[in-house]
Amino acid sequence: MPCQKNTTCATAYFDKGYTPYCRVINMEKLREYAAVCTIGSVGYSAIEVLWRGFTHWTMALAGGVGFLLLYLADLRMAGRSLVEKCAAGCALLTSVEFVFGVVVNKLCRMHVWDYSRRKGNLLGQICPFYCLLWFLLCIPVMPFSSLVRERLCPSRANSQLAA
Template identity: 75%
Template sequence: MEKLKEYAAVCTVGSVGYSAIEVLWRGFTHWTMALTGGVGFLLLYLTDLRMTGRSMLQKCAAGSLVLTAVEFVAGCIINRGCRLGVWDYSRRKGNLLGQICPLYSALWFLLCIPVLPLSRALRERLCQGGSGRRIETA
């Protein structure tokens, strides 16, 4: 039950955070991006946990791959399957089905620089029991 609460909190932070970033970047967002942001942040959170001891460069590269994969899957469902047209990268160089492109993969890498330390700080906060002792996260 503790893991479920932890993961729900992480998803909520990712959902709100990504929606805010998108509003700042594009001027608007879509409700599906809140879901996608929550899933993406949870996967980044877990990636950071699994990569303890690795360099920030390695973690950002892994984070970029994870977020690009989330964007591709979400795009295939949201844009292609449901035909909602939330985003379209088909005019971007190197795009795959208009859902992902190298430019945004590079931006995901850069976004990981501040987000991964946020993930660690959130984990530290969430993994403190009421008594102040650490709760296992793995």
């Protein structure tokens, strides 16, 4: 199938060889997700400065990724209780913390944090105490992500309320 105008062409491998396909890049969603990542980066960096007294640039990246995942989870879990959303958010944020911890602290040896002295830690990157804090942080953050969605995408937010 030939490419349509205003699309970005790409190629992919299918079972029987190299087949071109077209994918429309949705700039509206790209802007939305970039804004959400920026809010998460700034917000988490501010929380980290309030909690620890300092932050690291890698935590801004983790905050952006984490808030984007919470934003998408809140969207996907529309109609679920806040407790369910916070439990999912806790799992997501703990996973982000673990992945960033392994990459930043173990592979890149930046030594941004070390939970090895905390009970129940996994490789010194995550621990039950901070997992609980992630759950508590999700209590205000999940409703905040809905508010962000209403501001960024009023038409989509209204259509979700009607559904």
